[in-house]
Amino acid sequence: MGSGLLNVSFPRVDGELRAGSFPLAELVERFGTPLYVYHLEQIEERYKAFGHAFREVDHVVAYSVKANGNLAILHRLGQLGAGADIVSLGELYRARRAGIPPERIFYAGVGKTEEELREGLKAGIYAFNVESRGELERLDVVAESMGEVAPFAIRVNPDILSPTPHEYTRTGHAETKFGVPVEEAFELYDWARGRTHLCARGIDVHIGSQILDPLPYFDALSRVVGMVPRLREAGDELDFVDIGGGFGIPYDGESRLIIEDLARVILPVVRGTGLRLVLEPGRYIVGEAGVLLTRVEYLKQVGTKWFVIVDGGMSELIRPSHYGGYHAIEPVVMPSPRDIEVVDVVGPICESGDFLARDRSLELPEPGDLLAVRTAGAYGFAMASNYNARRRPAEVLVEGDRLHMVRRRETIEDLVRGETIPWEVPGEGGAEES
Numbered sequence: 001m002g003s004g005l006l007n008v009s010f011p012r013v014d015g016e017l018r019a020g021s022f023p024l025a026e027l028v029e030r031f032g033t034p035l036y037v038y039h040l041e042q043i044e045e046r047y048k049a050f051g052h053a054f055r056e057v058d059h060v061v062a063y064s065v066k067a068n069g070n071l072a073i074l075h076r077l078g079q080l081g082a083g084a085d086i087v088s089l090g091e092l093y094r095a096r097r098a099g100i101p102p103e104r105i106f107y108a109g110v111g112k113t114e115e116e117l118r119e120g121l122k123a124g125i126y127a128f129n130v131e132s133r134g135e136l137e138r139l140d141v142v143a144e145s146m147g148e149v150a151p152f153a154i155r156v157n158p159d160i161l162s163p164t165p166h167e168y169t170r171t172g173h174a175e176t177k178f179g180v181p182v183e184e185a186f187e188l189y190d191w192a193r194g195r196t197h198l199c200a201r202g203i204d205v206h207i208g209s210q211i212l213d214p215l216p217y218f219d220a221l222s223r224v225v226g227m228v229p230r231l232r233e234a235g236d237e238l239d240f241v242d243i244g245g246g247f248g249i250p251y252d253g254e255s256r257l258i259i260e261d262l263a264r265v266i267l268p269v270v271r272g273t274g275l276r277l278v279l280e281p282g283r284y285i286v287g288e289a290g291v292l293l294t295r296v297e298y299l300k301q302v303g304t305k306w307f308v309i310v311d312g313g314m315s316e317l318i319r320p321s322h323y324g325g326y327h328a329i330e331p332v333v334m335p336s337p338r339d340i341e342v343v344d345v346v347g348p349i350c351e352s353g354d355f356l357a358r359d360r361s362l363e364l365p366e367p368g369d370l371l372a373v374r375t376a377g378a379y380g381f382a383m384a385s386n387y388n389a390r391r392r393p394a395e396v397l398v399e400g401d402r403l404h405m406v407r408r409r410e411t412i413e414d415l416v417r418g419e420t421i422p423w424e425v426p427g428e429g430g431a432e433e434s
């Protein structure tokens with residue numbers, strides 16, 4: 001169990017975890033559990049670290065909306081100058097609704113629908129990061145039908161095996177669905193040059209997520225920047241190179257990827273190219289700025305094994321069960337010393353794979369105790385679901401001495417919104433007209 005003493009966002013003061021000046025236990029009294037709590041100052045600080053480290057080159061920090069798309073967070077990042085890396089119509093809507101200007105929006109993803117391409121064009125986004133020949137052809141058709149010129153970058157698959165903790169978050173090697181190989185990328189740029197409704201604006205690469213070493217970024221960036229002279233000679237007026245995201249943070253005591261180190265390693269590759277550098281951090285900005293609070297419901301001993309059954313599980317935070325992701329778990333209020341046991345912290349979902357931690361040494365909590373699951377600001381709420389007809393939790397944002405509920409807990413009615421029982425007689429059983 002970590003002491004949390006070194007965590008600036010959620011320090012332990014007099015035995016109690018806090019978010020800024022607010023005791024987390026107090027937030028639970030007001031908002032219940034399970035609950036997501038975010039710390040705005042840390043989010044801002046992390047965002048600004050990029051600006052500082054990359055100040056000598058023209059750059060855009062296009063925050064990866066998928067990590068945490070809460071409108072309040074997007075809005076504040078947008079105010080600070082952030083752009084957005086989006087992958088769906090929904091994320092386009094979120095980014096625009098939060099006031100992020102279209103000229104700072106980059107549209108990624110392997111399966112963009114015709115509607116998504118059209119809406120992206122209509123919004124005037126900065127570029128589509130194109131992932132296949134089929135997509136480029138479709139973009140051409142859509143742009144032509146709208147009388148527009150579509151700005152694009154090709155996402156290059158550099159065939160680098162990036163050191164990510166789980167195979168699901170590795171995207172830079174040849175066997176993934178992401179990007180296109182170098183030679184095919186050249187062919188696509190060549191093909192697009194002859195099309196009046198397409199305009200090559202940049203080149204893109206993303207090698208995976210939760211990467212702690214700057215060197216794979218150097219390799220990937222060198223590879224794509226190395227392609228630029230040939231493209232320029234052929235007539236493409238490229239103005240950006242997008243290095244993607246994936247910058248790693250500590251979950252289990254490892255050291256984070258220091259952004260200054262990243263800058264030191266990759267700036268020499270960009271400097272002098274005249275290319276604007278686009279970075280797409282998600283987790284790095286929000287991951288450590290969030291905790292998930294959950295209450296112990298029961299303890300259960302099966303043989304020698306202890307289960308700590310809490311009121312949040314894979315429906316609130318799927319990372320442990322989906323990626324084997326580690327999240328530190330601590331009592332919100334430090335209890336008087338108790339026996340340390342090896343436990344599984346499990347949720348209420350009807351799945352054996354529903355756990356927040358396995359084989360974890362914890363001072364055995366008691367029913368009613370509150371636990372904080374750390375480093376849950378990224379891919380926490382964003383991947384939450386209604387499985388088992390559970391209401392998704394509230395999200396609370398701490399801004400200095402102010403507290404904002406930035407998303408209310410879902411209601412029971414929210415769970416059936418949009419559903420109908422076609423044969424139900426109106427008036428009986430509360431059916432709406434069909």
Ligand code: LLP
Pocket residue numbers: 064067085108169206208209210244245246247280281282283284319323378379
């Ligand atoms: N850019 C692109 C093109 C991406 O695909 C991703 C993440 C990012 C940026 C941001 O990556 P980040 O900086 O947040 O690591 N759900 C997984 C992570 C999936 C990441 C998918 N793409 C997890 O919980 O670890």
